[in-house]
Amino acid sequence: MKKAHPISGGKKAWNLDMRRQGSGEVQLVFGGRWCIDEDLPCAGELKSELSEDIRRLTYHSADLGAWDSGFPAFLATLQKFCVGRGIEVDQRGLPEGVRHLLTMAFAVPEQKVSGRRGGRQTLFVQVGAATIDFFRGMPAMLHFLGEITLSFGRLFTGRAQFRMGDLWLEMEEVGPRALAIVSVICFLVGLILAYLGADQLRMVGAQRFIADLVAIGMVREMGALMTGIIIAGRTGAAFAAQLGTMQVNEEIDAFKTMGISPIDFLVLPRILALMLMMPLLTLYAGFIGMLAGLLVSITIFDIGVFEYYTETLQALELKHFMVGLSKGSVYGAMVAYSGCLRGIQCGRSAEAVGEAATSAVVTGILLITISASLLTIVYYHLGI
Amino acid sequence: MEKEPHIKIHNLTMTYGDFIVQHDINCVINKGDIFVIMGGNGCGKTTLMRALVGLQRPAAGTVFYSGEDFWNGTPEEQARLKRRLGIMFQGGALWSSLTLAENVALPLHEYTGLPPGRIDEIVSFKLALVGLAGFEEFYPVELSGGMKKRAGLARAIALDPEILVIDEPSSGLDPLTARRLDDLILELRDSLGATIVVVTHELASILNIGSSSVYLDSETRTMIATGNPREALKSGEAKVRRFLTRGEA
Ligand SMILES: Nc1ncnc2c1ncn2[C@@H]1O[C@H](COP(=O)(O)OP(=O)(O)O)[C@@H](O)[C@H]1O
Ligand SMILES: [Mg+2]
Numbered sequence: 001m002k003k004a005h006p007i008s009g010g011k012k013a014w015n016l017d018m019r020r021q022g023s024g025e026v027q028l029v030f031g032g033r034w035c036i037d038e039d040l041p042c043a044g045e046l047k048s049e050l051s052e053d054i055r056r057l058t059y060h061s062a063d064l065g066a067w068d069s070g071f072p073a074f075l076a077t078l079q080k081f082c083v084g085r086g087i088e089v090d091q092r093g094l095p096e097g098v099r100h101l102l103t104m105a106f107a108v109p110e111q112k113v114s115g116r117r118g119g120r121q122t123l124f125v126q127v128g129a130a131t132i133d134f135f136r137g138m139p140a141m142l143h144f145l146g147e148i149t150l151s152f153g154r155l156f157t158g159r160a161q162f163r164m165g166d167l168w169l170e171m172e173e174v175g176p177r178a179l180a181i182v183s184v185i186c187f188l189v190g191l192i193l194a195y196l197g198a199d200q201l202r203m204v205g206a207q208r209f210i211a212d213l214v215a216i217g218m219v220r221e222m223g224a225l226m227t228g229i230i231i232a233g234r235t236g237a238a239f240a241a242q243l244g245t246m247q248v249n250e251e252i253d254a255f256k257t258m259g260i261s262p263i264d265f266l267v268l269p270r271i272l273a274l275m276l277m278m279p280l281l282t283l284y285a286g287f288i289g290m291l292a293g294l295l296v297s298i299t300i301f302d303i304g305v306f307e308y309y310t311e312t313l314q315a316l317e318l319k320h321f322m323v324g325l326s327k328g329s330v331y332g333a334m335v336a337y338s339g340c341l342r343g344i345q346c347g348r349s350a351e352a353v354g355e356a357a358t359s360a361v362v363t364g365i366l367l368i369t370i371s372a373s374l375l376t377i378v379y380y381h382l383g384i
Numbered sequence: 385m386e387k388e389p390h391i392k393i394h395n396l397t398m399t400y401g402d403f404i405v406q407h408d409i410n411c412v413i414n415k416g417d418i419f420v421i422m423g424g425n426g427c428g429k430t431t432l433m434r435a436l437v438g439l440q441r442p443a444a445g446t447v448f449y450s451g452e453d454f455w456n457g458t459p460e461e462q463a464r465l466k467r468r469l470g471i472m473f474q475g476g477a478l479w480s481s482l483t484l485a486e487n488v489a490l491p492l493h494e495y496t497g498l499p500p501g502r503i504d505e506i507v508s509f510k511l512a513l514v515g516l517a518g519f520e521e522f523y524p525v526e527l528s529g530g531m532k533k534r535a536g537l538a539r540a541i542a543l544d545p546e547i548l549v550i551d552e553p554s555s556g557l558d559p560l561t562a563r564r565l566d567d568l569i570l571e572l573r574d575s576l577g578a579t580i581v582v583v584t585h586e587l588a589s590i591l592n593i594g595s596s597s598v599y600l601d602s603e604t605r606t607m608i609a610t611g612n613p614r615e616a617l618k619s620g621e622a623k624v625r626r627f628l629t630r631g632e633a
Contacts, residue, residue, distance in 0.1 A: 250477035253439050257471045258491050259463050
């Protein structure tokens with residue numbers, strides 16, 4: 001009556017037999033070592049061996065040697081399959097420890113959760129989803145812009161829930177503390193401009209115009225642009241991380257439940273601080289860039305200090321400063337807006353804070369680039 | 385104690401996207417009740433609390449405060465109802481840029497015209513009530529988790545709210561402090577006549593202070609019992625009895 005049906009092959013440390021026992025009953029016989037490092041069989045492979053008519057599964061493990069969690073893991077998969085097929089499983093033939101582990105594993109039923117993102121998606125789906133997300137995000141971005149506008153309205157009518165001390169702290173944080181990094185980067189950009197100019201201008205023997213190039217380049221465009229990008233990485237990310245952490249700690253919720261506007265209290269001082277400090281940083285950046293140009297000119301290209309100075313004075317007009325400063329303010333507003341937006345939109349986990357910071361920098365630089373192009377076109381047509 | 389309905393949770397369903405956290409919750413919380421929201425980890429207690437206090441719009445159903453529909457009200461009505469709530473969040477949710485005293489004082493500055501001297505007195509008293517006398521000038525980062533929670537409670541009771549909502553007050557507290565907090569909650573109910581909604585796992589405090597309760601089940605994703613937790617322990621639903629006896633009955 002018994003029909004032994006060995007499944008294990010050859011020189012494995014474990015072995016597994018399947019015995020038919022009467023109608024619709026099958027016994028699995030385990031022997032040898034059932035440890036994870038023994039190249040254990042997959043319960044999935046066994047499924048095909050269990051024919052449709054089987055109604056009951058029993059175990060026999062008298063010859064079982066050592067085992068570790070690999071053994072109950074195999075059994076658990078098998079058991080889940082049997083439950084799905086309506087096969088009754090009799091665990092009495094298993095060692096007691098294995099039975100206990102299985103009981104614990106099945107004590108809390110598996111959660112059937114719908115609407116969870118599962119598995120990897122194809123590139124096509126990912127691109128599509130990202131595009132849809134972007135357009136879905138537009139109303140939220142505009143909504144946030146509206147909220148900030150209302151908040152500014154309250155500020156000018158003196159009704160904003162706003163602490164002057166916070167504004168000072170933020171101004172210190174985004175302004176003076178950024179001087180070092182702005183100095184380094186803008187010095188190097190000034191130096192690059194000077195070399196770039198020297199090479200081209202030498203061909204027409206007009207090297208003293210390096211001064212014009214550096215002065216106008218730094219004051220009009222590069223000072224604001226480089227400062228904007230530095231601030232996006234430094235302050236925009238910091239804003240997003242700060243507000244995101246407050247979101248995770250439910251601090252923002254605490255404001256909302258008390259009827260205090262988190263926009264007034266947290267976003268407004270940050271945006272104001274950046275809009276006030278950015279023009280100053282831009283001015284400073286222009287100055288540092290010109291200093292670098294001067295150093296390069298007198299040491300490498302034999303231009304006199306006085307010559308460089310008068311040439312710079314001649315080149316610079318008030319309109320260049322106005323263009324540079326206005327661009328600086330706009331970039332500052334863009335960075336502050338994207339930092340605060342991503343911070344307030346942050347999810348409720350530590351991971352989300354990191355994503356918010358990254359996203360703030362990306363959004364900030366994107367908005368800077370877009371507004372830089374728009375402003376350049378507008379200023380060109382206005383003739384300034 | 386008069387049995388006057390204070391909060392009514394009506395057919396409430398909470399979701400995150402397509403994921404239904406809890407559906408069809410119906411409860412009545414009377415004035416002066418200490419209402420305990422029980423249930424295993426992740427069953428949706430915090431989510432229910434967020435719907436109660438106006439932070440997360442329910443997918444269906446609403447909450448009534450003294451008969452006024454919160455979720456179908458105008459923003460002005462909602463703001464007025466929210467003013468009557470004091471909320472303590474799971475981790476305290478103290479504003480990290482403010483000292484403890486400033487944290488507790490902010491709602492007082494916003495909503496009362498009290499002179500600063502009076503506010504300082506009230507702040508010190510509220511901090512003393514939660515056992516944090518002398519910590520006025522500390523910043524939240526300088527406190528342990530349990531201390532942050534207690535400071536969060538001090539802020540929640542700053543304005544003597546009609547309804548106090550507390551998320552997991554005693555997790556992470558030592559037994560004596562947890563006991564003190566229970567006593568404080570009872571005291572706030574008795575002295576201020578507040579209605580208290582508390583999310584907790586602490587069996588001792590559920591049985592000690594709870595006068596009514598709801599049990600949220602994470603398998604069926606809805607409530608399976610309401611009523612006094614002491615009665616639930618004796619003669620309630622089997623799942624609730626298991627929860628209340630740590631699986632021993
Ligand atoms: N922001 C969220 N997005 C998606 N799912 C969430 C979010 N927050 C909580 N959840 C899910 O909702 C369920 C209930 O969470 P919660 O109310 O925090 O539980 P608890 O009862 O422990 O307080 C959990 O299963 C959790 O996974
Ligand atoms: Mg919770």
